[in-house]
Amino acid sequence: MFLSKTYFKKLTTLSLLGISVLYFAQEKAQVEQANESNLRKHITYLASDELQGRLTGSEGETKAANYFSAEFxxxxxxxxxxxxxxxxxxxxxxxxxxxxxxxxxIKGKNVIAVLDNKADRTIVIGAHYDHLGLNEHHNSTLANSAGQIHNGADDNASGTAAVLELARMFSQNKTKENANYVFALFSGEEDGLMGSKKLAETIKTTYPNTIFMINMDMVGRLNDKKDLTVGGVGTSPILPELVKKHKPEGFNLALDESGVGPSDHTSFYLKDIPVLFLFTGTHNDYHKPTDDSDKINYSGGTVIANYVFDLANALGNEKEIPFVKTKVVASKSVPKYKVSLGIMPNYADSKDGMGIDGVIDNRPAANAGILQGDVLTKIGKCEVKEVYSYMDCLSKVNAGEEHPVTVKRNGEEKIFNVKF
Structure with a gap:
C-alpha cells in the first residue's frame, strides 16, 4: 500500500510516541518491582562475618545502622x-x-526513615536487623556455640533487605500513594522486642493516624511448595480477603489471626494498631551459626517484597481499617513449656517482679483477671523477679493445675487463682 508523505510522518510520530510510552511503562514497571540483585547485595553484606552477627550494642550493629542510614x-x-x-x-x-x-x-539503635506523601494516614513497614552476635546473650539453639558468629541471614537480614527494597520502590514510585510510609529497622528484637517497643511508644504521637504495621521477620527461606505464613489477619475484618486477593500466583498462604507473636508486630498490636506478620517458616538453622546467605531463596524473597508492596498500596487506599483484638497466639519456635500463662513479658531488667506488656484473651492470665501493666511477682510459691525466673517458675507447672499467681497493680498486691 502506498503511503503519502503526510500519512507516513503521522505514522512515524505515532510510532515514536508508542515507543516513548512503552519505554516509560517499562521504566515504571522496573521501579515498582523488587530487584533480586538488591536483596542479594543487602543480605550478603548484613550476614557477612564483617558484621559479627549484628548483636545489639555491638560494633556490627553500628556498621549495619550506618549502612541503612546511607541507603535511606x-x-x-x-x-x-x-x-x-x-x-x-x-x-x-x-x-x-x-x-x-x-x-x-545495652544501648541499641533503631534506624527509621519516612516517606512523607503529605497524606492523612501512615503505614509502618518494619523488620528487625539485630541477631545473636557471638551468642553473648545466650539465645543460640546450638549448644556450646559461644564465640561462633551467628550471621542471621534469614533471621533477619532477609526481612531487613526487603524493607530497604520497599523503601526504594515506594520512594521512586511515579504514582503518589495515599499514605505516608515509615520504614523501620529495629534492633533489640532478640532480647525482647526492645527496639519496636521504643518506636511504638511514640508513633501515634508523631503520626496520630497510623493505620497499620507490616512486619517481615524471616522471609528468606520460601520452600518448594511456596508456603508463606501471614499472621495478624484477625486484627482487622478487612484483612483475610485483602491478603488473599493480592496473593502471589502459586503461593500457599497459612493465615494466622493472632496479632501477638514472637516478633516486632506485637509492639504495635499492643497499641491497638492492626498488623500483618510475614514469615516463611522455621528451619534447622534457626538461631544457629549456619543461618548463612548462601541458603537464602532470593527469588522467593523478591516475590514476597512485591506482595508487601501491593498489600501496602491496597491498605493505603482503604477508607477504614478497624482494629480488632485477637485470641490466638502464634509462635515461630517450638514451645519449651507444658503450659502457657498467656502473657507478653517485659524483658527489661527488674528486681521486684516482671512487667506484663500484654494479656491474651481467653488464656489463663486473662481468665483469672490479670491485666496488662500488672507486675508478676509469684507463681505459687515460686518468686518471679524478671524473665529468667519467670521461665523457671513456669517450667515447674503442669497442665490442668491451679496455682495462686501474685501480681502488683498500682503498688497493691493482688492474688489470682490461675488454672493452667
Whole structure:
C-alpha cells in the first residue's frame, strides 16, 4: 500500500510516541518491582562475618545502622525524628540466669526513615536487623556455640533487605500513594522486642493516624511448595480477603489471626494498631551459626517484597481499617513449656517482679483477671523477679493445675487463682 508523505510522518510520530510510552511503562514497571540483585547485595553484606552477627550494642550493629542510614539518604527519605535516621534506646539484660543481682546495660539503635506523601494516614513497614552476635546473650539453639558468629541471614537480614527494597520502590514510585510510609529497622528484637517497643511508644504521637504495621521477620527461606505464613489477619475484618486477593500466583498462604507473636508486630498490636506478620517458616538453622546467605531463596524473597508492596498500596487506599483484638497466639519456635500463662513479658531488667506488656484473651492470665501493666511477682510459691525466673517458675507447672499467681497493680498486691 502506498503511503503519502503526510500519512507516513503521522505514522512515524505515532510510532515514536508508542515507543516513548512503552519505554516509560517499562521504566515504571522496573521501579515498582523488587530487584533480586538488591536483596542479594543487602543480605550478603548484613550476614557477612564483617558484621559479627549484628548483636545489639555491638560494633556490627553500628556498621549495619550506618549502612541503612546511607541507603535511606540516597533515596531522599527524611528521618523519623531529629536530623539523623538513628533512634537510640537503652535497656538491661541479665546474662546469667543464676545471678539475680547482675545485669548488663545495652544501648541499641533503631534506624527509621519516612516517606512523607503529605497524606492523612501512615503505614509502618518494619523488620528487625539485630541477631545473636557471638551468642553473648545466650539465645543460640546450638549448644556450646559461644564465640561462633551467628550471621542471621534469614533471621533477619532477609526481612531487613526487603524493607530497604520497599523503601526504594515506594520512594521512586511515579504514582503518589495515599499514605505516608515509615520504614523501620529495629534492633533489640532478640532480647525482647526492645527496639519496636521504643518506636511504638511514640508513633501515634508523631503520626496520630497510623493505620497499620507490616512486619517481615524471616522471609528468606520460601520452600518448594511456596508456603508463606501471614499472621495478624484477625486484627482487622478487612484483612483475610485483602491478603488473599493480592496473593502471589502459586503461593500457599497459612493465615494466622493472632496479632501477638514472637516478633516486632506485637509492639504495635499492643497499641491497638492492626498488623500483618510475614514469615516463611522455621528451619534447622534457626538461631544457629549456619543461618548463612548462601541458603537464602532470593527469588522467593523478591516475590514476597512485591506482595508487601501491593498489600501496602491496597491498605493505603482503604477508607477504614478497624482494629480488632485477637485470641490466638502464634509462635515461630517450638514451645519449651507444658503450659502457657498467656502473657507478653517485659524483658527489661527488674528486681521486684516482671512487667506484663500484654494479656491474651481467653488464656489463663486473662481468665483469672490479670491485666496488662500488672507486675508478676509469684507463681505459687515460686518468686518471679524478671524473665529468667519467670521461665523457671513456669517450667515447674503442669497442665490442668491451679496455682495462686501474685501480681502488683498500682503498688497493691493482688492474688489470682490461675488454672493452667
Amino acid at each position: 539518604k540516597k533515596l531522599g527519605l527524611k528521618p523519623y525524628e531529629g536530623k539523623e535516621f538513628i533512634q537510640n534506646f537503652e535497656y538491661s539484660v541479665k546474662l546469667n540466669p543464676h545471678d539475680d543481682q547482675t545485669s548488663t546495660p
